[in-house]
Amino acid sequence: MAEKTIRGKIWMLTGTDGNLIEDIDTDQIYHNAFLHITDISQMGAYALGNLEGWKDFSRKASAGDFVVAGRNFGAGSSRQQAVDCFLALGISLILAPSFGAIYFRNAVNSGFPVIKCPALKDFVASQQLKTGDILYINLKTGEARNEIRDTLFSVEPMSRVQEEIYDAGGLFLYGKSGNRGK
Amino acid sequence: MGKTFSEKILGRKAGLEVRAGEVVTVSPDYILSHDNTAAIIKEFEKLDISNVACPEKLVIILDHVVPASAEKYAQNHKSIREFVEEQGIPHFYDVNNGICHQVFSEEGFARPGGLILGADSHTTSYGAFGAFSAGIGRSEVASIWATNEIWLRVPETIKIELKGILQPGVFPKDVILKIIGREGADRATYMAVEFGGEAAKNFSMSSRLTLANMAAEMGAKNGYFQADDVTLSWFEGKETENFEIFVSDDDAGFSDILPYDLSSVVPQIACPHTVDNVRPxxxxxxxVFHQGLIGTCTNGRLDDLKQAAAVLKDKRVHPKVRVLVVPASQNIYLEAVKEGVMETLAAAGCLILNPGCGPCLGAHQGILAPGERALSTANRNFRGRMGSRESEIYLASPATVAASAIEGKITDPRKYL
Known part of the structure; x- marks a missing residue:
């Protein structure tokens, strides 16, 4: 069974105006020019490589870090490289108010925690979240704590199917686990 | 309360009574993949299973970078051909066929009542035929190859109620751009979009493909027209086994019903760098712009090429603009040649490329330099998609691209009627 509470240092994907960037599409997360790469371990270097101000993300991020983004993160293409590039870097969670539908499924099916937090904008506006803060998130209950600022907030807990796939360690193992459709 | 199209079709496939929000396990009729099949094969190999469960359900169509423009693409194509051979996959279409969504449709895999999943976000296209059709990712496809089943969340439905008649010079592309511009790029995230209303019957299959294709740009899980006489006449003389027509009940629980009056729509354009940044x-x-693109899975069909040719007949493309024409399939290419459409376009100075995705996804055939601006009939204008991230992409109808190509600057096509 995978960890239900995870902890990590956050990267706030903000633009020049200090707000979280919205509608970060799959072309900005992982550009077309590298779609021929089929080995996941080689994809990390290109994560956010086409997002203004964040081209050096792969060199700054460390394994275990969280990514925090604006509304509709991962809109666009079905390319799974846009999820895999974060897995390759060891990013352990992505938090956003909403996600592109296929992006969300790809992440869920990879057993990668993508967590929705509709009120995220408010926490950013009130400066309750900043790059470098450490968050604790309980994926099952949705309880979240900012360890640096000692503040509590809530995120959407994982749905049942998301949690089952996460526990199984990915879609294929979930299919074999006998949990499915219970 | 009645049921929506998606509740009915997924319920039938799951063998259950289902409602929006529930998660079902289903077995798709067909699973589409393209050049990304190479990456899916890698995922499949990790599962440690020697054979694909149902090879006849796989439809593999090479279209993204065809013919291969570099060794890395050639290698991927080669590994796909070898896999097809090893696994005995009957439905394989090599680099000489066209864009997956067009070829898949022409070959009759998209049928009313079908359940189609594909490793491409524009798999929503087959909703044009009254199928439930959605894009999924690479791991999911590998898993379906292995197990012949997948989980799906039954989507809520937004109904677009179309009424009225389009004015001359205004096309289905303008309609979908208008809808996306007003509703926003994430309006339909995880949801189904039904294109209905009294005017739906006036939309040709080609137009329906344009709208269903771009439902993906509202974030939709699936977008569809319910099968009707237009659909049935498209299938005349073709295989009609496994047809089942699903229609939303009048009292179905729609999340929203959004009326659109077609008679008030004027030519639309999506400005950089999001598809919902739409203006007249x-x-x-x-x-001014530098490259025009007429083609893609959104607008590369015969009627689209004819629209462009009607505007460009006996005219010349502006000397400072290059126009690339990419027919969506080899069949369309042939038809367009027979009907003289290609002659008109070539005589006007357009550069005709082989059927395929062409420069739409920025991998080959017409990459943009920094500072360049493209005007395209495609479905996406994300920053850097067609090349340099310092370039810009505008999206419009084939007629708008053709009229603009003559003038060398963005132009309302109605002056060329």
């Missing part, structure tokens, strides 16, 4: 063409008229 009039508002950006006069903006």
């Amino acid at each position: 063409v009039k508002e950006v008229e006069g903006l």
